[in-house]
Amino acid sequence: MREDFREILRLVRPGARVLDVGCGEGDLLELLAREKQADGRGLELEAPNVSACLARGLAVVQGDADSDLDQFPTKAFDYAVLSQTLQATRNPRHVLSELLRIADRAIVSFPNFGHWRVRWSLLTRGRMPETEVLPEPWWSTPNIHLCSLADFAALTEDLDLRVEHCAALGGGRRARAINPDGALENWRAESALFLLSRRSDGVGEAPPDHQHDLFEA
Amino acid sequence: MDDGAPITAEDSGVWRFGPDQPLRLDSGASIKGLEIAWRSFGTLNADRSNAVLICHALTLDQHVAGLHPVSGKPGWWTRLIGPGQPLDPKDWFVLCANVVGGCMGSTGPGSIDPATGQPYGLTFPVITIGDMVRAQAMLVEAMGIPRLAAVVGGSMGGMQVLQWAADYPERMEACVCVASAARHSAQNIAFHEVGRQAIMADPDWRGGAYAAAGVRPEKGLAVARMAAHITYLSEAALQRKFGRELQNDGLSWGFDADFQVESYLRHQGGAFVDRFDANSYLYITRAMDYFDLAAPHDGRLVEAFRPARAVKFCVLSFTSDWLYPTAESRHIVRALNAAGARTSFLEIESDKGHDAFLLDEPVMDGAMRGFLASVRNGR
Numbered sequence: 393m394r395e396d397f398r399e400i401l402r403l404v405r406p407g408a409r410v411l412d413v414g415c416g417e418g419d420l421l422e423l424l425a426r427e428k429q430a431d432g433r434g435l436e437l438e439a440p441n442v443s444a445c446l447a448r449g450l451a452v453v454q455g456d457a458d459s460d461l462d463q464f465p466t467k468a469f470d471y472a473v474l475s476q477t478l479q480a481t482r483n484p485r486h487v488l489s490e491l492l493r494i495a496d497r498a499i500v501s502f503p504n505f506g507h508w509r510v511r512w513s514l515l516t517r518g519r520m521p522e523t524e525v526l527p528e529p530w531w532s533t534p535n536i537h538l539c540s541l542a543d544f545a546a547l548t549e550d551l552d553l554r555v556e557h558c559a560a561l562g563g564g565r566r567a568r569a570i571n572p573d574g575a576l577e578n579w580r581a582e583s584a585l586f587l588l589s590r591r592s593d594g595v596g597e598a599p600p601d602h603q604h605d606l607f608e609a
Numbered sequence: 610m611d612d613g614a615p616i617t618a619e620d621s622g623v624w625r626f627g628p629d630q631p632l633r634l635d636s637g638a639s640i641k642g643l644e645i646a647w648r649s650f651g652t653l654n655a656d657r658s659n660a661v662l663i664c665h666a667l668t669l670d671q672h673v674a675g676l677h678p679v680s681g682k683p684g685w686w687t688r689l690i691g692p693g694q695p696l697d698p699k700d701w702f703v704l705c706a707n708v709v710g711g712c713m714g715s716t717g718p719g720s721i722d723p724a725t726g727q728p729y730g731l732t733f734p735v736i737t738i739g740d741m742v743r744a745q746a747m748l749v750e751a752m753g754i755p756r757l758a759a760v761v762g763g764s765m766g767g768m769q770v771l772q773w774a775a776d777y778p779e780r781m782e783a784c785v786c787v788a789s790a791a792r793h794s795a796q797n798i799a800f801h802e803v804g805r806q807a808i809m810a811d812p813d814w815r816g817g818a819y820a821a822a823g824v825r826p827e828k829g830l831a832v833a834r835m836a837a838h839i840t841y842l843s844e845a846a847l848q849r850k851f852g853r854e855l856q857n858d859g860l861s862w863g864f865d866a867d868f869q870v871e872s873y874l875r876h877q878g879g880a881f882v883d884r885f886d887a888n889s890y891l892y893i894t895r896a897m898d899y900f901d902l903a904a905p906h907d908g909r910l911v912e913a914f915r916p917a918r919a920v921k922f923c924v925l926s927f928t929s930d931w932l933y934p935t936a937e938s939r940h941i942v943r944a945l946n947a948a949g950a951r952t953s954f955l956e957i958e959s960d961k962g963h964d965a966f967l968l969d970e971p972v973m974d975g976a977m978r979g980f981l982a983s984v985r986n987g988r
Binding site for chain 2: 433447448451452453
């Protein structure tokens with residue numbers, strides 16, 4: 393199982409309503425349904441992927457994170473998941489605030505452009521990095537809005553979001569809880585995963601059972 | 610037969626509703642002595658939970674599978690209904706009924722008006738998609754089916770599917786709406802008007818009373834079909850199939866069917882008049898033109914779907930369908946999501962135009978198979 397999926401499964405409350413934005417062929421949705429009895433929905437851009445999801449009996453709508461999130465009502469979901477896709481959207485700031493409009497919590501993961509390999513590639517070769525999590529050359533990559541862990545942490549601050557949990561991912565190792573503001577983590581984390589909620593009007597619901605990981609930003 | 614080979618039944622009939630059960634129409638009129646012709650495949654299970662209603666398109670009928678009694682050809686959706694298909698009669702009781710206003714056995718303008726003993730003709734009341742669905746609901750109830758597992762249809766059938774969800778959400782589990790729209794656009798209405806004018810311009814139409822005169826407006830109906838048929842195809846499909854190929858060697862320097870595409874359209878028109886009634890064409894196209902699911906809700910489609918939040922929806926469209934383009938399906942999907950319904954949507958890549966929903970589209974089959982299997986498994 394993918395490490396980010398394992399971490400998402402751990403974070404999601406059983407029986408939750410989950411929207412997986414950029415759900416691909418529906419692997420995570422199927423895991424969430426099986427392991428967490430989640431009521432899952434998906435949004436996916438590529439027709440062959442949507443077709444695969446429908447053939448698996450998953451409820452998936454063909455659409456685009458940039459333009460199709462506005463059709464979902466406010467607080468329609470408990471969680472909105474955006475896995476390794478934010479950096480490929482045209483307007484990541486808008487997408488992130490939309491995720492936290494339609495869901496109480498957002499789980500967002502992205503490749504960390506502050507990782508030492510990325511910095512090393514630029515410093516020594518002066519070339520755009522091609523790493524395990526950023527495998528494509530600059531001219532074909534779908535990643536148009538790359539950011540570092542520190543950049544993303546600053547955006548959550550800007551949007552007045554609460555960081556309930558943050559984990560570093562990469563190298564096939566287990567997810568590791570980290571402090572997103574730690575300067576060293578911005579070097580070390582190949583990918584980062586955030587569990588976010590709105591700071592304002594965040595009352596009403598008890599946090600799920602991952603309280604021991606709570607990081608008070 | 611060995612290893613529990615499927616026992617399937619095939620049945621057909623005409624349901625006659627007594628004068629105490631008139632069909633009340635949206636126009637305020639009603640039809641007494643309603644008859645609905647139906648055909649079914651498979652067997653209703655003990656708890657009556659495996660029924661699927663298929664809604665047919667404008668010029669199609671209840672002969673969705675099996676052989677058509679008039680043309681002798683296979684039914685129009687055998688790729689979906691049959692052994693090993695997404696709607697296998699060993700699992701499902703598949704029911705399809707001719708719409709009210711039609712001409713394949715259900716009450717329509719060609720039927721005898723019990724009040725006069727003459728064919729209705731233009732005295733037949735104007736009907737709507739809502740009326741078609743109300744008649745289907747009467748049939749389903751009369752057959753003792755409390756709740757449908759799914760309602761499935763394409764084109765005008767898809768409009769009925771959406772109307773079912775708006776009017777009877779508690780009587781259905783899921784639905785599939787293919788190549789359709791929640792309202793008829795100006796372009797849709799415009800093409801229908803061309804067809805109707807062609808029929809009414811035929812001297813043999815006789816103000817709709819052609820049956821009494823023993824004639825049929827065949828020329829007008831054929832032209833209506835030719836115009837409509839173009840809208841069911843795509844430029845790419847026409848080009849691929851015919852290009853500028855000629856029927857014979859050289860041009861005729863006249864107005865014969867020089868081009869293969871002309872000959873094809875003439876054939877389509879000619880074959881159509883053998884199996885369809887001109888007045889039914891007028892009434893059913895009118896019903897489609899009047900269709901606007903959001904109209905009773907001040908144009909807010911989401912309100913039409915709000916009672917259907919518990920229904921599972923699957924909406925499919927085709928890239929080259931310019932009659933009911935993907936934008937119309939997206940409009941439906943946005944309203945369904947806003948209403949909080951469990952919705953799936955896929956735009957299928959095809960160059961076959963609107964007719965793709967009846968043709969060899971394995972992606973559509975796969976999507977339907979998965980969706981209907983998930984309905985059967987109660988997911």
